[in-house]
Amino acid sequence: MPEQKQERYEDSFLYRIRHSAAHIMAQAVLEKFPSAKIAIGPAIEDGFYYDFDLPRSLTPDDLAEIEKRMRQIIAGNYPFVKKVISADEARHVFADQPYKLELIDGLEHGGTDEHGNILTEKPEISLYTHDNFTDLCRGPHVERTGQINPSAIKLMNIAGAYWRGDEKRPMLQRIYGTAWQSPEDLEEYLWKLEEAKKRDHRKLGKELGLFYFSEDIGPGLPLFTPKGEMLRHLMEDYVRETQTRYGYQHVWTGHLVKEELYKRSGHYDNYKDVMFPPMVDENISFRLKPMNCPSHMTLFKEMGRHSYRELPMRFSEFATLYRYEKTGELNGLVRVRSLTQDDCHTFCTPEQIGSEFNLSLRLIREVLDRYRFTDYKVRLSLRGKTGKFVQDDEKWETATAALRAALNENQVDFFEAEGEAAFYGPKADFMAKDVLGREWQLSTIQVDFIQPSRLGLTYIGEDGAEHVPVVLHRAVTGTTERFMGVLIEHFAGAFPVWLAPVQAVMVPIADRHLDFARQVAAKLEGYGMRVQVDDRGDRMNAKIRDAQNQKIPYMLVVGDKEMENNQVALRLRSGENPGPVDLEVFIKRWQADVAKGN
Numbered sequence: 390m391p392e393q394k395q396e397r398y399e400d401s402f403l404y405r406i407r408h409s410a411a412h413i414m415a416q417a418v419l420e421k422f423p424s425a426k427i428a429i430g431p432a433i434e435d436g437f438y439y440d441f442d443l444p445r446s447l448t449p450d451d452l453a454e455i456e457k458r459m460r461q462i463i464a465g466n467y468p469f470v471k472k473v474i475s476a477d478e479a480r481h482v483f484a485d486q487p488y489k490l491e492l493i494d495g496l497e498h499g500g501t502d503e504h505g506n507i508l509t510e511k512p513e514i515s516l517y518t519h520d521n522f523t524d525l526c527r528g529p530h531v532e533r534t535g536q537i538n539p540s541a542i543k544l545m546n547i548a549g550a551y552w553r554g555d556e557k558r559p560m561l562q563r564i565y566g567t568a569w570q571s572p573e574d575l576e577e578y579l580w581k582l583e584e585a586k587k588r589d590h591r592k593l594g595k596e597l598g599l600f601y602f603s604e605d606i607g608p609g610l611p612l613f614t615p616k617g618e619m620l621r622h623l624m625e626d627y628v629r630e631t632q633t634r635y636g637y638q639h640v641w642t643g644h645l646v647k648e649e650l651y652k653r654s655g656h657y658d659n660y661k662d663v664m665f666p667p668m669v670d671e672n673i674s675f676r677l678k679p680m681n682c683p684s685h686m687t688l689f690k691e692m693g694r695h696s697y698r699e700l701p702m703r704f705s706e707f708a709t710l711y712r713y714e715k716t717g718e719l720n721g722l723v724r725v726r727s728l729t730q731d732d733c734h735t736f737c738t739p740e741q742i743g744s745e746f747n748l749s750l751r752l753i754r755e756v757l758d759r760y761r762f763t764d765y766k767v768r769l770s771l772r773g774k775t776g777k778f779v780q781d782d783e784k785w786e787t788a789t790a791a792l793r794a795a796l797n798e799n800q801v802d803f804f805e806a807e808g809e810a811a812f813y814g815p816k817a818d819f820m821a822k823d824v825l826g827r828e829w830q831l832s833t834i835q836v837d838f839i840q841p842s843r844l845g846l847t848y849i850g851e852d853g854a855e856h857v858p859v860v861l862h863r864a865v866t867g868t869t870e871r872f873m874g875v876l877i878e879h880f881a882g883a884f885p886v887w888l889a890p891v892q893a894v895m896v897p898i899a900d901r902h903l904d905f906a907r908q909v910a911a912k913l914e915g916y917g918m919r920v921q922v923d924d925r926g927d928r929m930n931a932k933i934r935d936a937q938n939q940k941i942p943y944m945l946v947v948g949d950k951e952m953e954n955n956q957v958a959l960r961l962r963s964g965e966n967p968g969p970v971d972l973e974v975f976i977k978r979w980q981a982d983v984a985k986g987n
């Protein structure tokens with residue numbers, strides 16, 4: 390069943406707590422710096438901020454003092470009182486606050502509100518007052534300052550911010566704070582922040598030796614080490630094997646395409662800003678592929694006349710695409726310029742939309758489960774009442790009904806977003822939460838009524854006449870690069886055994902054990918295990934520490950006793966120490982761990 394409409398953040402108690410905390414902070418700052426000019430102070434996703442023009446730079450000691458004063462104001466349990474006034478009255482109240490005067494002008498002319506949001510209608514101008522502090526504000530607020538838990542607020546940091554985000558305007562000092570309903574919530578938030586820093590895939594990627602970026606190669610173009618490539622290979626191999634099991638076929642369509650094709654498919658207009666400039670040969674412009682759809686559709690067409698009996702046909706490809714992302718928007722592996730999509734296009738009849746969507750759903754669920762994403766929901770994006778959407782009521786309605794039915798049948802949590810569909814058909818996006826509760830959009834399935842006809846695709850139906858197939862665009866993990874970034878953070882670099890680029894490391898205690906270590910490694914490799922031998926001259930403890938830092942699942946220590954008994958002394962990255970085991974026993978354990986997805 391679709392979820393109840395989620396409460397908007399702006400309507401939540403948490404939002405009011407945070408917005409009220411911003412006012413209280415501004416009061417504390419004004420008391421400390423009576424000449425301060427105050428700008429804007431909204432609630433944000435995980436807290437609040439307020440921008441100030443101050444006589445000097447703030448220090449961490451200032452923050453501690455301001456925070457302390459905020460707690461006193463909260464304890465005063467002052468009511469928040471709203472008053473609606475005219476623009477002129479507001480100008481009088483804020484006569485010595487130039488930023489507020491500018492905001493009042495904006496409000497009067499229906500420009501932007503106190504949070505910088507552009508307004509379409511001329512808004513009412515209102516003030517909120519608590520204790521001796523009055524702000525130009527739309528609210529909403531808590532009723533009294535005492536509704537804020539003084540142990541659940543914290544000032545986080547100071548940053549520079551241009552007034553109205555305009556670098557030609559004054560640079561202000563922004564204080565970020567956070568506020569929660571309970572101290573436990575605050576503690577959890579702070580823990581997650583710390584943990585997110587530790588798990589940052591850019592940091593871990595370097596520590597684990599998985600990938601690098603080089604100025605010599607260029608921004609947004611990652612280089613993968615042998616370990617990093619092994620990880621890519623394992624990820625793609627797993628998806629490929631699963632897709633094959635579900636009846637998808639793999640194709641390959643190269644990296645360059647004539648620009649002309651993108652003009653016919655309609656991509657040119659939507660993607661021209663993210664395509665790298667054309668390469669011209671014999672007066673023909675070529676582009677690096679920014680997407681696969683037109684290539685797969687062209688392949689379908691070139692393969693000859695299709696009968697309805699051949700449908701559905703499912704083409705998958707791990708294709709590296711190139712998109713010109715602005716350098717300022719690049720972010721580790723999560724946002725790159727060379728991205729490898731696990732892209733699939735299913736060609737089917739309109740009647741097959743439901744069963745194909747169902748198949749994709751089952752495949753996606755299996756894959757997400759394997760990667761231990763158990764908390765996810767689907768955003769089902771539908772057409773709006775007006776706008777860009779293709780006009781064909783019957784197609785939209787049957788497709789939407791088929792999608793809903795498949796989601797219900799598979800008992801997937803979903804919510805509907807009206808007006809959010811692509812112009813060519815409805816889509817379903819999987820929003821998965823990682824272990825820190827951060828939401829990532831991963832898999833997607835889109836129904837397409839338009840591109841197949843633009844590119845002239847047909848099949849001969851049961852009635853002997855030509856029909857245009859429907860295409861389902863589908864990605865499971867999205868792109869290999871971004872998903873790898875997400876996985877590194879999700880697992881904190883400790884990949885499950887099946888996915889670990891190195892599964893076991895042999896640790897010989899002394900040089901005389903090296904040959905035995907190599908023999909064991911060769912034997913394990915024969916079973917398909919990914920094993921390294923640490924043959925450095927370091928002490929055993931240092932080697933174990935290194936292996937633990939590298940998050941290698943098994944450490945196999947070998948000394949005199951192990952050599953004699955044909956055993957390995959097993960240690961785990963968790964710090965557990967199961968001790969000496971027969972080689973066969975260890976192999977069984979490894980096989981079981983891989984099978985279970987441990």
Ligand SMILES: [Zn+2]
Pocket residue numbers: 408412430517524525526527528
């Ligand atoms: Zn306010």
Ligand SMILES: [Zn+2]
Pocket residue numbers: 680681682734862863
């Ligand atoms: Zn596509």
